[in-house]
Amino acid sequence: KKAEQRAAIEAEQQKNYERKKEIIDKIIEMGSDVDNANRFFQQVRDLQNEFKEIGEVPAPVAADLWKSYQDAVEKFYDQLKINKELRDYDFKKNLSEKELLVAEADKLRAEEDVITAFRRLQELHEQWRSIGPVPKEVREEIWGRFKDISAEINKRYQTFFEERKARERENELAKEALCERIESYEFDKLSTYAAWDEMTKLIIAAQEDWKKIGYASRKSNNALFARFRETCDKFFAAKAEFFRGMKDTLSRNLEKKIALCERAEALKDSTEWRKTADELAALQKEWKTIGAVAKKHSDQVWRRFLAACDYFFEQKKKNNSGTRRTERANLEQKNEIIDKLKALDLETLGRENAIKAVKDLQAEWQSVGHVPFSEKDNIYEAYRAVVNELYQKLDISQRGSRMASFENTINEIGNDENRLYRERERLMRVYEQRRSELQTYENNMGFLSAKSKNAGSMLKDMERRMQRLKDDIADLEKKIAVIDSKL
Structure with a gap:
């Protein structure tokens, strides 16, 4: 269908060309008859109007045809010396029309839309070509003004496309980098929900970054999107x-x-x-x-x-x-241990002897059996408070303090296997969670390659987090081992 339409247009343009050629030939013929110039004047004007109304001709011959027309018309007016008043009137009218076109073109300098300005300029050029000649003395001057304005607008148009091409190249490079970024992610080895969630965040972040990048060149934009998708x-x-x-x-x-x-x-x-x-x-x-x-x-x-x-x-x-009396006696014994801990004179004993005394009393505490259930929490809170205070004064490791506190808690549970199993189950869940988090970070370490931006700072942060997780896992393994020793 398009081929048929194109053939019809070409046929119409050829027909227009042949008619305009006939008009030019007639004007030349009339221009050669010097004696009948006045009689031919109106006919030439009618032919000019007909020439203007005829549609487009084939592009390859348009310029030459227009030049032949202009030459024929100018020769008719210049060489055959028709009525000077009529010629001057026509020149004045043409000059006025071309002045208006120059003014219209000058306004296009302020048009922000470069493409709109360029297209409007092409329309003005079409109108310029359809207007007849102007007086010789101003012919070059008015054309020079129109041409200079046109050159400025054409330069803006060319610069606009060069800048757009540069932006498209930058966007193309950015999209290529995004493709390489997600292609470097290894997701065929992910084995946990957490790892898949972390990778999903990376993919979605890349998709958001893609949306922020403008178009690349037409020839590469679709190919890059297909690659990314x-x-x-x-x-x-x-x-x-x-x-x-x-x-x-x-x-x-x-x-x-x-x-x-x-x-x-x-x-x-x-x-x-x-x-x-x-x-x-x-x-x-x-x-x-x-x-x-x-x-x-x-x-x-x-x-x-x-x-x-x-x-x-x-x-x-x-x-x-049937163990209430024993538990009450154990409560009194533990209260005595708390009093002994409070009574320790750290300055007189010295740090090493004081630490030994604290450890001995802690060992004695652990050797004491259960206390009444209603008193268990209160007595343990009192014991933990005084031990924590001594640890702080003696500058003993908080990690060691927490471990000792945990061992005391387990000793408080004693042989209650049900509670021991529940505590072990809780610790195992935390242990598996920490291991899963560590595995996720280790996987993510593999995702960060030399191509990744800010890889250095991200690696250091991830290494710090991984070390904390490893420390937590080590502590959990020790705690689980303490419970296993009781089962």
Whole structure:
């Protein structure tokens, strides 16, 4: 269809060309008949009007045709010396029209839209060509003014496109860098939700950066976007596949934990204290070997399992509650230890002897058995307060202080296996969380390459965070080992 339209346009332009050629030939013919110049004047004017009304001609011959027309008209007026008043009137009218075009062109200098100014200038040039000659004495001057203004606008137009080309090149380089950035991310080895979440943040950040960059050149913009989108699509497809696989794993883990809940609930009313305690302890150990479940079920299934275990051990504890006198005596002994700690004269003993005295009293505290449950928290708070004060005065490591505090807490629990298992389960969850966070940082360390901007400062910050996580993991391993030694 476009080919047919183009052929029709070309045919029309050729027809216009042939008619304009005939008009030029007639004007030349009339211009050669000097005796009948006045009689031909109106006919020439009519031919000029017809010439102006005829549409476009083929571009390759337009300039030559226009020059032939101008030459024919000028020769008719100049060489054949028609009526001077009519000629002067026509020249004056043409001059007035061209002055208006010059004024219109001059206004375009203030036009902020360079493309609009350029297109309007082309229209003015078309009108200029359709206007007849002006007096010879001003012909060069008025054309020079029009030409100078046109040159200025054309230069602005050229500069605009050169600057746009430079901006497009900058955008092209920026988009290439973004493509290289996300292509450097290794997401085929991610194995945890946290790692996938961190990587998702990086991908989304890259997509936001992409939106802030303007267009590149037409030939490269689409190709770069296809390249960028391909990597993003690969990532989200891989993420979806991982989550589908994890969903199946979480579902299987939930089934296993529900089965343990049912077994624990079947044992909770048993009065075979030793045997059932061992069986529940075995179930608790088996629970630890089962992986995570979906977050929406995690707390619910854990509370169900814990409720069954707590119920049994609470009944077992009530059955073995004949220890109140011993607990009261233990309370008095622990109060005496607190008084001894308060009475330590640090200046007289010296730092090393004072530290030894504190450690000895702490060891004595740990050797004392349970106190009444209603007094447990109060006595321990009083003990911890005086120990913390002594540690501060003696400048003993806070980490060591926290560890000693934890050991005291475990000693307070004593042989209550149910509470020990619950504390161990809590520590294991924190331990796995810290390990997952550490793995995420280690994965992210691999994402940062030499190509990454600000890689140095980010690496240092990540290394500091990783070291803190490693210290926490080491402390957790020691605490878990303390509990294991009691089980």
